[in-house]
Amino acid sequence: xxxxxxxxxxxxxxxxxxxxxxxxxxxxxxxxxxxxxxxxxxxxxxxxxxxxxxxxxxxxxxxxxxxxxxxxxxxxxxxxxxxxxxxxxxxxxxxxxxxxxxxxxxxxxxxxxxxxxxxxxxxxxxxxxxxxxxxxxxxxxxxxxxxxxxxxxxxxxxxxxxxxxxxxxxxxxxxxxxxxxxxxxxxxxxxxxxxxxxxxxxxxxxxxxxxxxxxxxxxxxxxxxxxxxxxxxxxxxxxxxxxxxxxxxxxxxxxxxxxxxxxxxxxxxxxxxxxxxxxxxxxxxxxxxxxxxxxxxxxxxxxxxxxxxxxxxxxxxxxx
Amino acid sequence: xxxxxxxxxxxxxxxxxxxxxxxxxxxxxxxxxxxxxxxxxxxxxxxxxxxxxxxxxxxxxxxxxxxxxxxxxxxxxxxxxxxxxxxxxxxxxxxxxxxxxxxxxxxxxxxxxxxxxxxxxxxxxxxxxxxxxxxxxxxxxxxxxxxxxxxxxxxxxxxxxxxxxxxxxxxxxxxxxxxxxxxxxxxxxxxxxxxxxxxxxxxxxxxxxxxxxxxxxxxxxxxxxxxxxxxxxxxxxxxxxxxxxxxxxxxxxxxxxxxxxxxxxxxxxxxxxxxxxxxxxxxxxxxxxxxxxxxxxxxxxxxx
Numbered sequence: 001x002x003x004x005x006x007x008x009x010x011x012x013x014x015x016x017x018x019x020x021x022x023x024x025x026x027x028x029x030x031x032x033x034x035x036x037x038x039x040x041x042x043x044x045x046x047x048x049x050x051x052x053x054x055x056x057x058x059x060x061x062x063x064x065x066x067x068x069x070x071x072x073x074x075x076x077x078x079x080x081x082x083x084x085x086x087x088x089x090x091x092x093x094x095x096x097x098x099x100x101x102x103x104x105x106x107x108x109x110x111x112x113x114x115x116x117x118x119x120x121x122x123x124x125x126x127x128x129x130x131x132x133x134x135x136x137x138x139x140x141x142x143x144x145x146x147x148x149x150x151x152x153x154x155x156x157x158x159x160x161x162x163x164x165x166x167x168x169x170x171x172x173x174x175x176x177x178x179x180x181x182x183x184x185x186x187x188x189x190x191x192x193x194x195x196x197x198x199x200x201x202x203x204x205x206x207x208x209x210x211x212x213x214x215x216x217x218x219x220x221x222x223x224x225x226x227x228x229x230x231x232x233x234x235x236x237x238x239x240x241x242x243x244x245x246x247x248x249x250x251x252x253x254x255x256x257x258x259x260x261x262x263x264x265x266x267x268x269x270x271x272x273x274x275x276x277x278x279x280x281x282x283x284x285x286x287x288x289x290x291x292x293x294x295x296x297x298x299x300x301x302x303x304x305x306x307x308x309x310x311x312x313x314x315x316x317x318x319x320x
Numbered sequence: 321x322x323x324x325x326x327x328x329x330x331x332x333x334x335x336x337x338x339x340x341x342x343x344x345x346x347x348x349x350x351x352x353x354x355x356x357x358x359x360x361x362x363x364x365x366x367x368x369x370x371x372x373x374x375x376x377x378x379x380x381x382x383x384x385x386x387x388x389x390x391x392x393x394x395x396x397x398x399x400x401x402x403x404x405x406x407x408x409x410x411x412x413x414x415x416x417x418x419x420x421x422x423x424x425x426x427x428x429x430x431x432x433x434x435x436x437x438x439x440x441x442x443x444x445x446x447x448x449x450x451x452x453x454x455x456x457x458x459x460x461x462x463x464x465x466x467x468x469x470x471x472x473x474x475x476x477x478x479x480x481x482x483x484x485x486x487x488x489x490x491x492x493x494x495x496x497x498x499x500x501x502x503x504x505x506x507x508x509x510x511x512x513x514x515x516x517x518x519x520x521x522x523x524x525x526x527x528x529x530x531x532x533x534x535x536x537x538x539x540x541x542x543x544x545x546x547x548x549x550x551x552x553x554x555x556x557x558x559x560x561x562x563x564x565x566x567x568x569x570x571x572x573x574x575x576x577x578x579x580x581x582x583x584x585x586x587x588x589x590x591x592x593x594x595x596x597x598x599x600x601x602x603x604x605x606x607x608x609x610x611x612x613x614x615x616x617x618x619x620x621x622x623x624x
Contacts, residue, residue: 052448054621074350074450082448088441097369104356105449107348113356116343123340149445154343185340 004066006031006157006188007051012060014046014212021046023212025060029190033183035199035206035220036192043212044192045085048159051190052077065156078107081150081158081187085165089145091135095126098134099148106153113152120148124178140171147178151187158182160191164198176202230261230284233300234291244290250283258300261287354455357446361463365429377428382471384421389475393482400486412500413580415476416507417573422468422515423540430464430519431532439527443621453619457520461615465509465516472508480504507576514572514608521611524618540569551589560596564589565603574600 005028012025022043038044049055050062053073062069064076089098096117103113121130124144129137134145143163150158163179164172180202182189193199199206200220208215234241238254245252245261252261263283284301291298348355367374392409410418437443446456480500487493522539523532547567551560565571570589577585578597590596 054444054447074452077448078347078349078450080448082445084441084444086441088445090436090440090442092370092436094369101356101360102445102449104359105353105446105451107352107450108343109346109348109352110356112343112345119341153449186342 005029006034006065007190008061008063010061010063012050012062013058014043014050014055015058020212022050022057022209025209025212025214027207027214027217029207029217030205031188032205033180033189033191033203035196035203036190036209037194037196037199037206038192038209038215039194041211042194042209044209045161046212047209048082048161048192051159052080052082078153079156081153081155083146083150083158083160083163085162085192087142089134089142089149092133094131094133095121095137095141095145095148096130098145099130099152102149103152106155108153116152116154117148120152121145123151124148125174139166140168140174143167143171143175144178147175151182155187157188157190160189162193162195163191164193164195172198228263229303230263230287231300231302232259232261232287232291232298233257234259234296234298237294237296240294241291241296244294245287248286248290250286250290349450350452350455353449353451354459357451357456357459358463358466361433361460362466365433365463365467377425378467378471381421381425382474385471386475386478388415388418389479389482392479393486396483397486410479412476412479412504413507413576413585415479416472416504416576416580417511422472422511423537423569425471426464426468426515426519427533427536429467430516430536431523431529433460433464434520434523435527435529435532438524447621453616453621456619456621457612457615461513461516461520464519465512468512468515469508472512473505476504476508503579507579510575510579510604511572514604517608517611517615518568521614524615543568544570547589560584560589560591560593562590562593562596562599564593564596565599568607571600571604571607575604 007029009025009027012022014022036044036047050057051064051069053069053076065079067076069076099121100114100117103116104110108116121127124147126141126144129141134142137145160179164175167175176198179189179191191203203220206220207217232241238259241259242252242254250261252259288301363369366378388410484490484493519536522535526532544567547564550563574584574590577588584590584596590600
C-alpha cells in the first residue's frame with residue numbers, strides 16, 4: 001500500500017486568460033477526510049479539474065496516490081470518484097441503470113457493476129428508489145445518487161464538490177454522516193465546500209485557499225485550537241478567578257457565565273500545528289492550579305475551539 | 321459485508337446500514353470504459369430500459385426497412401411458378417440506402433444519444449472516468465453506426481435467404497450470388513458510418529435534440545434539393561453533373577454504386593462525369609473527416 005501523501009501538489013499554477021485560478025500552490029494532503037475550503041471562485045473547482053487531469057497546469061506538478069497526473073491521467077481517474085456540485089445525472093434513467101453504467105465506465109465488469117450499484121444505492125439509502133427515474137427524485141435523492149455513482153468504482157479518493165449544496169438540514173446531516181463514514185471504508189475524501197461547518201463536522205484535515213493562493217493547510221483540530229483561549233467554568237466565581245489570574249500575569253475576562261483565559265502562544269504564522277498541545281498544557285496547568293488554590297469548584301476547563309470561519313477570515317488576510 | 325448495524329431514522333424512511341464491500345476484482349481501462357459507453361449508447365438508441373415510447377421509433381424503422389424484402393419475397397413466392405425469370409422488385413444494390421426511414425432514424429437517434437449528455441451536464445462525470453474524448457466519440461458514433469448497419473443489413477439478409485429459398489435451386493442461387501456476400505456489408509458499412517458521423521457531428525453542436533434533428537434533416541434535404549435544382553431535369557442517361565456531389569445525402573450512394581457496379585450507375589445524377597467515382601470517394605472522405613474534426617474539437621475535453 002502506498003504510504004506517501006494522498007496528494008502532493010508542487011508549485012501548482014493555473015492561469016486562464018485574464019485570471020490566475022491557482023497561484024504557486026504547494027502542499028501535501030494526507031489520507032483521510034480533507035476539506036478544501038474557499039470562497040466562490042477561490043480555485044476549488046480548478047483544483048478538481050487538475051486532479052482529474054481534465055486541465056493542464058500552467059506550471060507545477062500534481063501527484064495523486066503517487067501517480068503524476070500529467071504522466072498518466074487515465075490511471076489517476078481510475079482511482080478517483082467525482083461528485084460534481086451541479087446537476088449531472090441523466091434524468092430519464094433509473095438510479096440503478098445510471099450507477100451501474102458508471103460502474104462499468106470505471107472499468108468494472110458488467111456483472112460486478114450491477115452488483116455494486118445495488119450495494120451502493122443501498123448504502124446511500126436509495127434501495128427502494130433505485131428503479132425509479134432520477135427525474136422524479138428530490139434534491140437529496142439526487143445528491144445521494146451522485147455520491148453513489150462516485151463510489152461505485154471503489155475509488156481510493158473521492159472528490160466531493162459541495163456535497164451538501166441545496167439540501168435541507170436533515171438531508172445535510174445525512175449526507176455528512178455518509179461522508180464521515182467513507183474513511184472507515186478505506187476511501188479518502190477531498191471535499192470542496194465554502195460551508196466551514198461541514199468541514200469542521202466531518203474532516204480531519206483542512207486546506208484553505210483564497211484567490212488561488214494557499215491560506216493554510218493542517219489538521220482540523222490543530223487549526224481549531226489556535227484561538228489561544230481557554231474556557232473555564234467555575235460557576236458564579238468568575239470575577240474572583242479573573243482577579244486571581246491577573247495577579248499571576250494571565251489575562252482573563254468573564255463572559256457568558258464562563259471565564260475566557262488568553263494563553264500566550266504564538267500562532268500567527270505556523271501552519272504545522274502538531275506541537276500545539278505542548279504550548280497549551282502548561283498554561284492550562286497554571287489556570288488549574290490557581291483555581292485549586294482559590295478552592296473554587298471547577299465544572300469545565302477546555303481550550304475554546306474557534307470556528308473554521310474565524311480561522312479562514314483571519315488567515316486569508318495574511319496568506320502564507 | 322458487515323451485518324446490519326442499525327437504522328438511521330430520517331422521518332422519511334429508514335436507512336439500513338449494510339456496510340461497504342471493497343471491489344477487488346479485475347478492472348478495465350479505456351477499452352472497457354469505451355465499450356461500456358458503446359453499450360449504454362446502443363441501449364439508449366434502441367430504447368432499451370426506457371419507456372415504450374422510446375422503443376417505438378427504432379422498431380418501427382426496422383419494420384419499415386424490412387417491408388421491401390418481405391414484399392419482394394412474398395410476390396416472388398406467389399409467382400414462382402408463373403414467371404420464367406425470378407421476380408425482383410428491388411435489387412441488393414438498390415436496397416442499400418433505399419429508405420428515407422434511415423435518415424429519420426439518424427435525425428431522431430443521434431441527437432437523443434448525444435445531446436442529453438451535454439444538456440444534462442453528464443460529460444464531466446464521463447470524463448472523470450478512464451475515458452478520453454476520442455473514446456467518447458468512438459463509442460457514440462460506433463453505437464449509431466452499428467444500429468444503422470444492422471437495420472440496413474438484416475433486411476438484406478432476409479432478402480437473400482428468401483430469394484434463395486424461393487429459387488428453383490437454393491444452392492445455385494447461393495453460388496450465383498456470392499459477390500453479394502461482401503458487397504452488401506461493405507456498401508452498408510459505408511452508408512452507416514457516413515450517416516452516423518454526420519448525425520453525431522451535428523448533434524454535438526447543440527444541446528437541444530429538436531434543433532439537432534432539424535439540422536440533420538435540413539442539411540440532407542437542402543443539399544439534395546440544391547443539387548437537384550443545379551443539375552435540372554436530365555432524363556437521359558450519362559448526363560450527370562459534378563454538382564450532384566453537393567447532395568450530402570447521395571454521396572454514399574455513389575460509393576455504393578462503385579462497390580456493386582465498379583462505376584457510377586448510368587441513371588445517376590453523377591453518371592457520365594469524368595472521374596465522378598473518384599470525386600464521390602473524395603467527397604465522402606472530406607465529409608467524414610469534417611464530421612470527425614467537429615466531433616474531435618467538441619469533445620477534446622482536456623483544456624490546455
